[in-house]
Amino acid sequence: MAIRTRSHDDGKTDTSGQHVALIGYARVSTPDQQLSLQHDALQRAGCDRVFDDQASGARTDRPGLAEALAYLRAGDTLVVWKLDRLGRSMSHLIEKIGELAARGIGFRSLTENIDTTTPGGMLIFNIFGSLAQFERDLIRERTQAGLRAARERGSKGGRRPVVTPDKLRKARAHIAAGLTVREAAARLKIGKTALYKALEGATA
CATH class of the missing domain: 1.10.10 (Arc Repressor Mutant, subunit A)
Incomplete structure (x- = not known):
């Protein structure tokens, strides 16, 4: 249910007088999957608006997500049913949540009980980020070690020649x-x- 415009009635006002809202995002990968479970959970969580997509998480062109991101304002929180509804991988998820944080927008996942607007939730997010960076460093280290070993054996990394x-x-x-x-x-x-x-x- 894509909502392109935003009225002053959307959301609530916090103690500082800032207008904030909980914005939900739901996604299923195939037509035979139902969005109703996610919609119900997001509405119970108090979401003021819910955007959705019927698309694989690997796709970069998700219109519903694009509209949700454009709709969000500083102070809002993007809410999903599960982490994998937003990100197609850990690194992609960290990137998206980081982009939200840079805009002053929180993130909340209902199933994993992660809320970056709380100190505990932000701590978990930072741990995820550290683990993702550790994984990237480990892959890079293994790749470099493999190339060094190949050079020592007198060969070069890369594809084998087509014409032997x-x-x-x-x-x-x-x-x-x-x-x-x-x-x-x-x-x-x-x-x-x-x-x-x-x-x-x-x-x-």
């Missing part, structure tokens, strides 16, 4: 027998351009 020495030898034999480069490449199931480059490199 054996295929290059066979290609030359086919061409010597009268086949064109295109025909030789097709017979060896390699790309014509790759074979041309391999032949040129061998004669350079």
Whole structure:
């Protein structure tokens, strides 16, 4: 239920006089899944508006989420039923919540009981962020270690060559027998351009 405009009646006024609102976001991945469970939970949580999508979490073009983010104002809180309704991965989730925080907007997940507008909720969010950074650092460290080991063995990281020495030898034999480069490449199931480059490199 996408709401594009916002009236002064939406939300509540906090003790400082700031107008704030709880804005819900619901998402299902396929048409056979129902949004009603999430809608009911978000409404029970006191959400003033609920935006939704029927799309995979891996998609970046989620109109409902885009409208919810545009609708939110500083002091508001974005509420979801579960963490995976917002982010497609831990790093993506951390990024989105960080963007909300930079705008002065809170985040709340009902199932995991996380609320970044509270000290405890912000602590959990920071722990998640640290774990995500640790995972990225660990992957980078392992990648660098693998490349160093490959260099020590005298090889380079990356994809194996398409035209191996054996295929290059066979290609030359086919061409010597009268086949064109295109025909030789097709017979060896390699790309014509790759074979041309391999032949040129061998004669350079």
